[in-house]
Amino acid sequence: MKRRRAERYDRLTHPLVREDGVLRRAGWEEALDRAAEGFRRNAARHGPDAFAMLSCARSTNEMNYVAQKFARVVVGTNNVDSCNRTCHAPSVAGLSAVFGSGGGTSSYQEVEDTDVIVMWGSAARDAHPIFFQHVLKGIRKGARMFAVDPRRTGTARWADRWLGLNVGTDIPLAHAVAREIVHAGLHNTAFVERATEGFAEFAASVEPWTLQAAEQVTGVPAGAIRELAHAYARADRAQLCWTLGITEHHNATDNVRALINLALLTGHVGRYGSGLSPLRGQNNVQGGGDMGAIPNRLPGFQDILEPAVRARFEQAWQAPLQPRYGLNLTEMLEAMGEGKVTTCYIVGENPVQSEADSLNCVKRLGMLDHLVVQDIFLTKTALMADVVLPAGAAWCESEGTFTNSERRVQRVRKAIEPPGEARDDIVILCELARRLGHDWHYDGAEEVWDELRRLSPAHAGMTYRRLADLQGIQWPCPSEDSLEPPFLHGRLWETDPARRGRAAPFAILRHSPPVDLLDDDYPLRLTTGRRLDSYNTGVQSSGFASPLRRGETVELSPEDAARLGVVPGEEVRITSRRGSVVAPVFVDPGLRPGLVFMTMHFPDEVDTNSLTIEATCPIAGTAEFKAAAVRVDRLVPAKAG
Numbered sequence: 011m012k013r014r015r016a017e018r019y020d021r022l023t024h025p026l027v028r029e030d031g032v033l034r035r036a037g038w039e040e041a042l043d044r045a046a047e048g049f050r051r052n053a054a055r056h057g058p059d060a061f062a063m064l065s066c067a068r069s070t071n072e073m074n075y076v077a078q079k080f081a082r083v084v085v086g087t088n089n090v091d092s093c094n095r096t097c098h099a100p101s102v103a104g105l106s107a108v109f110g111s112g113g114g115t116s117s118y119q120e121v122e123d124t125d126v127i128v129m130w131g132s133a134a135r136d137a138h139p140i141f142f143q144h145v146l147k148g149i150r151k152g153a154r155m156f157a158v159d160p161r162r163t164g165t166a167r168w169a170d171r172w173l174g175l176n177v178g179t180d181i182p183l184a185h186a187v188a189r190e191i192v193h194a195g196l197h198n199t200a201f202v203e204r205a206t207e208g209f210a211e212f213a214a215s216v217e218p219w220t221l222q223a224a225e226q227v228t229g230v231p232a233g234a235i236r237e238l239a240h241a242y243a244r245a246d247r248a249q250l251c252w253t254l255g256i257t258e259h260h261n262a263t264d265n266v267r268a269l270i271n272l273a274l275l276t277g278h279v280g281r282y283g284s285g286l287s288p289l290r291g292q293n294n295v296q297g298g299g300d301m302g303a304i305p306n307r308l309p310g311f312q313d314i315l316e317p318a319v320r321a322r323f324e325q326a327w328q329a330p331l332q333p334r335y336g337l338n339l340t341e342m343l344e345a346m347g348e349g350k351v352t353t354c355y356i357v358g359e360n361p362v363q364s365e366a367d368s369l370n371c372v373k374r375l376g377m378l379d380h381l382v383v384q385d386i387f388l389t390k391t392a393l394m395a396d397v398v399l400p401a402g403a404a405w406c407e408s409e410g411t412f413t414n415s416e417r418r419v420q421r422v423r424k425a426i427e428p429p430g431e432a433r434d435d436i437v438i439l440c441e442l443a444r445r446l447g448h449d450w451h452y453d454g455a456e457e458v459w460d461e462l463r464r465l466s467p468a469h470a471g472m473t474y475r476r477l478a479d480l481q482g483i484q485w486p487c488p489s490e491d492s493l494e495p496p497f498l499h500g501r502l503w504e505t506d507p508a509r510r511g512r513a514a515p516f517a518i519l520r521h522s523p524p525v526d527l528l529d530d531d532y533p534l535r536l537t538t539g540r541r542l543d544s545y546n547t548g549v550q551s552s553g554f555a556s557p558l559r560r561g562e563t564v565e566l567s568p569e570d571a572a573r574l575g576v577v578p579g580e581e582v583r584i585t586s587r588r589g590s591v592v593a594p595v596f597v598d599p600g601l602r603p604g605l606v607f608m609t610m611h612f613p614d615e616v617d618t619n620s621l622t623i624e625a626t627c628p629i630a631g632t633a634e635f636k637a638a639a640v641r642v643d644r645l646v647p648a649k650a651g
């Protein structure tokens with residue numbers, strides 16, 4: 011197979027500013043002045059909401075706290091978001107609609123102590139290897155594992171049963187599981203009555219989804235659906251885990267609600283060993299959202315529409331807050347296209363290569379009057395900027411905390427100095443704030459954290475001291491002597507209705523197939539995702555070669571490869587309704603006919619996201635990265651005979 015040389019990214023070591031169309035080296039003073047001046051100019055001309063900020067899900071909680079405070083206090087807008095929008099915003103929206111809080115309910119240890127593990131739309135063997143170690147321990151102790159994924163992934167290979175469904179048919183599958191549970195009388199009536207609402211309507215709504223009807227739509231044999239339903243419902247303890255196979259769809263929040271319905275039906279939530287786990291993506295994407303780097307929540311996941319919450323922050327920050335939600339990442343890009351957002355501050359994101367329909371994204375970013383990018387590498391997004399600010403890498407060059415998928419806050423420590431003139435993200439943010447009239451003094455990350463603790467009840471009891479002594483603490487942690495149970499929503503099991511608060515509602519949902527329709531011109535379903543050996547847009551994982559690692563390929567089923575007459579390694583053209591790329595063929599027997607797989611890891615060689623569609627979930631704003639319609643063409647005509 012022809013191996014292309016992956017682009018190697020070097021660390022940014024000094025600021026850059028654009029002059030006569032090109033980026034040139036600059037000193038810190040000049041770069042910071044230029045950055046601040048552009049923000050000031052745009053605010054004066056168009057108001058604070060012409061500003062948008064992307065905060066870094068790889069950076070610390072402390073940095074994310076300061077970043078959202080910069081947007082809200084210094085600029086005066088709630089237009090702040092992060093890559094959570096491209097992955098688990100639907101999980102947060104679905105979980106908070108049902109339970110009032112958007113976090114995963116369980117801790118990692120619990121998958122070791124459970125009877126049934128369902129990995130639904132999750133390639134955890136590749137994408138969450140640490141969590142997957144706990145899954146393997148659970149399996150060793152006797153847990154049964156089910157994998158629900160269109161591809162027979164490395165995760166599915168460990169499963170007792172793989173349910174290979176058609177892309178975008180998770181709601182019919184979940185509905186058929188629910189119907190089977192109800193018809194077999196396996197639902198947990200005591201829990202349903204005590205803790206939920208809307209059961210009768212829900213049961214009626216899934217009635218059309220017989221095992222046979224679901225087999226027709228999902229492609230999963232009726233017997234396998236029945237087996238999953240009975241195993242999940244009969245289990246004493248069961249863990250339902252999901253990731254982007256569920257959330258990167260135009261109806262993603264509905265997908266999430268369909269899975270939550272199953273837990274409500276069986277009572278598999280709110281008890282040790284039973285729960286719902288959306289495994290979060292970037293190392294601190296959970297923390298970024300918890301810190302308020304999202305357009306609708308203040309730090310501590312507190313709703314910005316609540317007057318009492320707002321008043322408390324306004325008092326602490328000595329600044330008025332806008333009583334409305336800001337734009338999310340998807341809406342920011344739309345607003346750039348409409349000329350409503352004219353300036354953007356991107357800290358540690360690479361949207362040029364990570365957004366669906368990337369050609370359109372580049373066009374919109376190109377319309378900005380002023381773009382500032384703060385990163386550790388000179389990314390393709392940074393190359394579009396007016397000012398580039400070099401940051402330290404949070405995971406080894408800064409002090410602070412990260413929050414993982416089980417809501418555990420852990421300390422990270424500075425081990426080495428940032429290269430060259432690069433500076434800590436928080437220091438850069440404070441320098442810009444000062445230039446815009448806000449003299450913030452933080453004597454290190456701990457001071458930021460203590461400010462957050464005073465404002466977020468969920469974090470109040472987590473001093474740096476305790477975090478170090480206890481090797482991390484899960485939220486909620488309201489006081490310095492509290493250690494909450496490792497799982498959430500135990501209240502659902504309490505018998506005294508007065509103490510329970512609100513019941514958890516079932517959702518009535520309908521099946522909505524992928525937006526990008528298959529037809530004669532685009533007959534194949536492209537889904538995109540990850541491999542163990544590479545990371546997201548490749549910026550942080552480029553520049554090393556390994557015999558275990560191949561560059562971008564287009565993965566085809568053996569049947570499709572034979573039908574197209576292509577051989578492994580042969581370059582082919584992949585075309586969608588938005589773009590066209592060339593990549594070598596890789597034949598994967600784990601793919602069913604009609605399904606094509608590509609990664610997002612090598613966009614400098616093959617820009618996969620020029621193919622994907624920006625059809626977004628109206629509730630969460632997440633794009634349908636997991637379902638594009640494509641055609642695969644040979645570059646050389648087939649030999650005659």
Ligand SMILES: Nc1nc2c(c(=O)[nH]1)N[C@H]1C(S)=C(S)[C@@H](COP(=O)(O)OP(=O)(O)OC[C@H]3O[C@@H](n4cnc5c(=O)[nH]c(N)nc54)[C@H](O)[C@@H]3O)O[C@H]1N2
Pocket residue numbers: 097130131132133134136137138158159160161163175176177178179180253254255256290291292537538539540541542543544545546636
């Ligand atoms: N090695 C590595 N690890 C990573 C990352 C990385 O780039 N590399 N990135 C991190 C990030 S940011 C994230 S968000 C996570 C993502 O972690 P995952 O979500 O596990 O990763 P993906 O490969 O994007 O997608 C998961 C699976 O969804 C399946 N899928 C596609 N369409 C459907 C569908 O319609 N229904 C169902 N049920 N499944 C479907 C795909 O076949 C794929 O196996 O990984 C994190 N960890």
Ligand SMILES: Nc1nc2c(c(=O)[nH]1)N[C@H]1C(S)=C(S)[C@@H](COP(=O)(O)OP(=O)(O)OC[C@H]3O[C@@H](n4cnc5c(=O)[nH]c(N)nc54)[C@H](O)[C@@H]3O)O[C@H]1N2
Pocket residue numbers: 066068069093094096097254258291292357358359360361363364365366384385386387389401402403404405435538539540545546547548549550609610618619622635
């Ligand atoms: N086709 C397709 N596209 C996808 C997806 C998919 O499954 N398929 N998944 C989506 C998902 S889940 C995600 S999360 C996005 C990821 O999209 P992005 O977040 O845009 O991509 P990354 O490559 O993770 O970029 C992270 C950037 O942060 C910088 N960085 C790292 N550490 C620090 C730090 O400490 N400080 C600063 N300032 N910068 C830092 C890195 O250098 C890098 O440029 O991609 C989305 N795009």
Ligand SMILES: [Mo]
Pocket residue numbers: 093096097098291292
């Ligand atoms: Mo992600």
